[in-house]
Amino acid sequence: MEVIYLHHPYAVNQIKKEPVVLAMGFFDGVHAGHRMVIKRAAEEAKKRGIKLAVLTYDHHPSIVFKTYNKPLTYLTRLPKKLALLAELGVDLTYVVNFTSEFAQLTPQIFVDQYMFGLHAEAVVAGFDHTYGPKNADMKHLPQYAQSRFDVIEVQQVNVDGKESASTTARKMVDEGRLDTLTHLLMRPYETTGLIVHGEARGRELGYPTANIETTPGERLPGVGVYVVEMKIDQTWYPGMASIGYNVTFGENRPKTVEINLFNFSRAIYGENVQIKWHHYLRGEVKFNNVQELIDQLAEDEKEAQAFLLNL
Known part of the structure; x- marks a missing residue:
């Protein structure tokens, strides 16, 4: 073109x-x-x-x-x-x-x-x-x-x-209604970003995450946990993403986008990536302790894996 x-x-x-x-x-x-x-x-x-x-x-x-x-x-x-x-x-x-x-x-x-x-x-x-x-x-x-x-x-x-309208689609993104949004767009919603260093807390929990610096001008889904795929180079990898403030670890924290890729252990800092946002799992929760968070992440992964099997 x-x-x-x-x-x-x-x-x-x-x-x-x-x-x-x-x-x-x-x-x-x-x-x-x-x-x-x-x-x-x-x-x-x-x-x-x-x-x-x-x-x-x-x-x-x-x-x-x-x-x-x-x-x-x-x-x-x-x-x-x-x-x-x-x-x-x-x-x-x-x-x-x-x-x-x-x-x-x-x-x-x-x-x-x-x-x-x-x-x-x-x-x-x-x-x-x-x-x-x-x-x-x-x-x-x-x-x-x-x-x-x-x-x-x-x-x-x-x-x-x-109505299939951009205003409708933007509201769906903001509310995390990705399943309906996929029908409206006739494709999964996508964003892009750069892998940067974070606090490495996910690694300590047994769920290492890629921290995403989102490309300016792109509209992120609302706060919550999502089923995603992330493209590194030419390959798509399944995972789950968290958009939020890590409220379990304190107040007034910055908003972050973190993605845990399943069965993935490569160092990927500096990679430019694409993310497909497939499905909303749950909202952000302030857990009473770290073990509660780990238990919930295990449930999130189980649910995400099941969703991805049916794509």
């Missing part, structure tokens, strides 16, 4: 001089609803015998319009999003730098430059897609298109009775 990065105003020679079917959206998570947009666009591109292109953004548009008290996190940072789009058969992706100047474009100018200007024969987007602050929705798009390209609107997609 070819990727072209655009900053407004873009240079005309950056744009491919060939017709495309253009799918539009931010596509955070590339969930079932997004996949339906891509699928419909792919069908249209195949029918017309032209390439499938995507228009998306380098960061969430809300950054331009509001203040955040903490860094914004994503279900899929741009590199992962691009990889997923490539897997879905997209030929070309335009990544637009969403800036204040870009945000001030009128709907008509946006359509002229970022739909017609990208040589779209058809534009495909979800029913709730917008491209400006006022009257910039799918209802008004045929008016702006002026018969220069076709407009294809994809209706709401429901998964397990809930």
